[in-house]
Amino acid sequence: MDVANSTLSANEPSGDVVADGQQAYTLTLTAVDTDGNPVTGEASRLRFVPQDTNGVTIGTISEIKPGVYSATVSSTRAGNVVVRAFSEQYQLGTLQQTLKFVAGPLDAAHSSITLNPDKPVVGGTVTAIWTVKDAYDNPVTSLTPEAPSLAGAAAVGSTASGWTNNGDGTWTAQITLGSTAGELEVMPKLNGQDAGSKCGKSNRGG
Numbered sequence: 001m002d003v004a005n006s007t008l009s010a011n012e013p014s015g016d017v018v019a020d021g022q023q024a025y026t027l028t029l030t031a032v033d034t035d036g037n038p039v040t041g042e043a044s045r046l047r048f049v050p051q052d053t054n055g056v057t058i059g060t061i062s063e064i065k066p067g068v069y070s071a072t073v074s075s076t077r078a079g080n081v082v083v084r085a086f087s088e089q090y091q092l093g094t095l096q097q098t099l100k101f102v103a104g105p106l107d108a109a110h111s112s113i114t115l116n117p118d119k120p121v122v123g124g125t126v127t128a129i130w131t132v133k134d135a136y137d138n139p140v141t142s143l144t145p146e147a148p149s150l151a152g153a154a155a156v157g158s159t160a161s162g163w164t165n166n167g168d169g170t171w172t173a174q175i176t177l178g179s180t181a182g183e184l185e186v187m188p189k190l191n192g193q194d195a196g197s198k199c200g201k202s203n204r205g206g
Contacts, residue, residue, distance in 0.1 A: 001090040002034045008085050008095040019101035024074040029085050031067045038067025045089055051082040078103040078138035104134035113200035126175040128186045128200055139169020146189040148173055153182025
């Protein structure tokens, strides 16, 4: 196999490939010799190896036509996955592809909301910090949430700003407190629905 003339390519999906362990890229190695002839019968000696194996699954390599070898690559880890081709018989050091996986949808059970400070005073302010993750704990940044809802005795007279996207899977909202002491519950909202499995809580003193 001539590495200068052989190629490793990835299919171009129509949209984002989600890091859910199901959606996948297809890697294709086209193996030829120095004269451009297909190099056949190499499937059992080829490997597609991710630079970081965490969360990445490589399917079985098969020869789909003479000299053309293919396998799927899926991941539960969002971000760029660098995959290199290796052979037991040939040096393939320059053949690699970078595959981009994106986080899946918000998973309320894997996300959380905290309030700082957790024991604010009447008339003060509270920062709500919403940490948003998908089912595989990848940070989710592509949301358009509404302002959080407020409940509890301390919600009377309190107001909440919209969320600010910090770009790392965390979102912050500022809550201006009213004059009533008691418990304050903060619930993120998405498309009019509760977006948390639990609300953030604080107890406000007088």
